[in-house]
Amino acid sequence: MKALAFAAGLMTASAALAETPVLTVYAPDYFTSEWGPGPAIETGFEAQCGCDLQFKPGDLLPRLLLEGQQTDADAVIGLNTDVTKQARESGLFAPHGQDTSDLTLPIAWTDEVFLPFNYGHTAFIYNTERMADAPASFDALLNAPDDLKIVIQDPRSSISGLALVLWVKAVYGDKAEEAWTKLAPKILTVTKGWSESYGLFTDGEADMVLSYTTSPAYHIIAEEDRTKKAAIFPEGHYFMVELAAKIAGTDQPELADAFMAYILSEEFQTMIATGNWSFPAKLDSSKWPEGFKELNLPEKALYYSEDEAAALRDEAVEEWRRALSQ
Amino acid sequence: MASRLVAISAAALVIGLIFGPIIAVLLLSGRLPGLTAADWQALRFTVSQAFLSALFSTLLAIPVARALARRQFPGRALLVTLLGAPFVLPTIVAALGLIAVFGQKGLVNALLAWAGLPSFSIYGFHGVVIAHVFFNLPLATRLFLQGWLSIPAEQYRLAATLNLGPRSVFRTLDLPMLTRIAPGAFAVIFVICLSSFAIALTLGGGPKATTVELAIYQALRFDFNVGHAATLALLQLGLAMGAGALALAVAAPRSLGTGLDRVVQRWDTSGLAPRLTDTAAILLAALFLLTPMTMVLWRGVFDLTSLDAGVWRAAWHSITIAAASTALSMTLALALANRWGEWLSLAAIAVSPLVLGIGLFLIVRPFVNPFSVALPVTAIVNAAVALPFALRILRPEAEAIRHDYDRLSASLGLTGLAWVRFVYLPRLRRPAGFAAGLTAALSMGDLGVIALFANPDRATLPLQIYRLMGAYRIEQAAAAALLLLVLSLGLFWVLDKGGRVNADL
Incomplete structure (x- = not known):
């Protein structure tokens, strides 16, 4: 195990030589694969942040809870409402600081910690x-x-x-x-x-x-x-809504805030529909991709x-x- | 002395790799809560399906292996390789192949409908057992086949000279071999089936088919109740080790004597009845194992051209991992080829992959970013997971060599490295080639711990298949599965063949 740690240490050391600030975002595996929305988000955000956005895929919440305050994550994306209670109680998250009054969700959204980016x-x-x-x-x-x-x-x-x-x-x-x-x-x-x-x-x-x-x-x-x-x-x-959040103990708070803002930007929102095959959380239905406009929608969201x-x-x-x- | 040292360090490595993560998870939880009513129900289901799956796999393998051992026909070697395919496929792919044959809209029901017979449903307890037999019959068959091939040809000559009938030949030659091989084969299959989850649930048709592994998954991922997961993981491990100890204790250790490695010729099996039963056994096994594989081929072959660079890169990662884990696993297996080693290695497939992954994550994390070591860690874990299979294949032969050739070696003064070089390795070549092939193929097909901490650009082929399926790309996933099947079987064939160079069979 020691040799392994040593070899890996060499690899990470050479990566750290670069000076660009790194924003580490934990995401589910499907999100970051080449067939998910991850690569397009990475390109889009890096074009404006002057940073290196790195997605770390895996079991989001279990990993965060295992790591606790020592987590490397600056933000997370891809949480689900069914786990937000547990996530909130961990105290690991900070308010997202975004205005959620004009989201296009079928329900009103007032949560200050978890920020919706798409739904279905x-x-x-x-x-x-x-x-x-x-x-x-x-x-x-x-x-x-x-x-x-x-x-x-x-x-x-x-x-x-x-x-x-x-x-x-x-x-x-x-x-x-x-x-x-x-x-x-x-x-x-x-x-x-x-x-x-x-x-x-x-x-x-x-x-x-x-x-x-x-x-x-x-x-x-x-x-x-x-x-x-x-x-x-x-x-x-x-x-069902998917959420992003900022980690309270992040060493890149400005970048994390910028990422939260980017999530609600029109660029992100127009891309997410076909990237993640879901309805955008803040985009008028007239701007949805053609295929989405054809979909049968329920009158009532439970x-x-x-x-x-x-x-x-x-x-x-x-x-x-x-x-x-x- | 030196070989003892090697064995002890190999054992220490295996113990550390398996028990280290469990201890890490235990330390994290700090307590072991009791079992719930649902846990007991899951436990009952898990043990009963594993018992029956192992029993049927072992029993059904005997006629198939016997037929393959005593019949020669064109394409026999190819058939033996192909029959191993179900064992090395990722479960999700094999399950879809199985359902394409036995499912609601599968071939079997199409035939039944055509014949005007009532339809058959695969979903239920019997479906779980059928699926597990489908996965494990190939392994059991190969283990028995190897057992038969290890009976010296001279003994069958002697039996023929003495004019022994088929029944007497069976009692004096075949039965002792079977009692030597069967308990170990049963144990290893029982232990694999203990940790079944996705297959048992899908073919079991619903929550009646809840296994202990599902309960562990639920505890870790949904409830984040690490203590509960640790309790269940220890229970699963205890069951496996108990079953393993029992099976290895009853297995007959005696050797069958030596020979001059001639091709086996059988004089007792030329009658019409044995010929018919052998033909039937081979045909039925081929039909049962190869039809679902053909469906996997069929689903994937039209989309092969749609595979992009990411899939090929993942295939390359998988091959690299397979090569590394095969080398490691074979080194460990050669060092641990004794009863204790085999028993210990069973723990590697008995410990929940999820607990293993989380434990390793906890251990590695203080020293290094776990994502950057995803590939090496996967290779090491795959090596450990393949170890019980490699040992099951190697150990009977390894012990027979010691038993049969120790006196001769001692009288010739062959010891140490010279003994390894001139006696041990040459005689072990056939099973070693088979074991290496199986290890490589298993490592290719296993999703393993990489799913827990994989970098986007360091995926393996099984992981890419799951990702494609998760992104609606079912056809591309089928094509990638076909690629995986071809690569796994190719690796298996090359290594297995390598072990048989210059051998008569």
């Missing part, structure tokens, strides 16, 4: 070539014949899976477990993450997949394929604040587990 809603995606009429409401889905097969993600290992459990809770409240019991025979299987589910759906194994209202935009824009659609339910869809979600989470997951274990 949970939705079931179907293929119009294989299913002409998708269920027109959540109730219709629950009462659909059992040969309609859906794939979902596990709420214990996946953010979208957890959002689904909260969605069902928001629609059915005390009757959530009953709803799950009705849905259970239609659930072909439950996967660890979103990718496995979506792969099963595109392979034709399932009729519908739990994904996002923005998923069809990828197929429209990248593949000119208009057969993938989100089934819109009048009961409402669970709102949303639990982080305190409500934290209070409901364990019970809602347990209801899900009980109903699907029978």
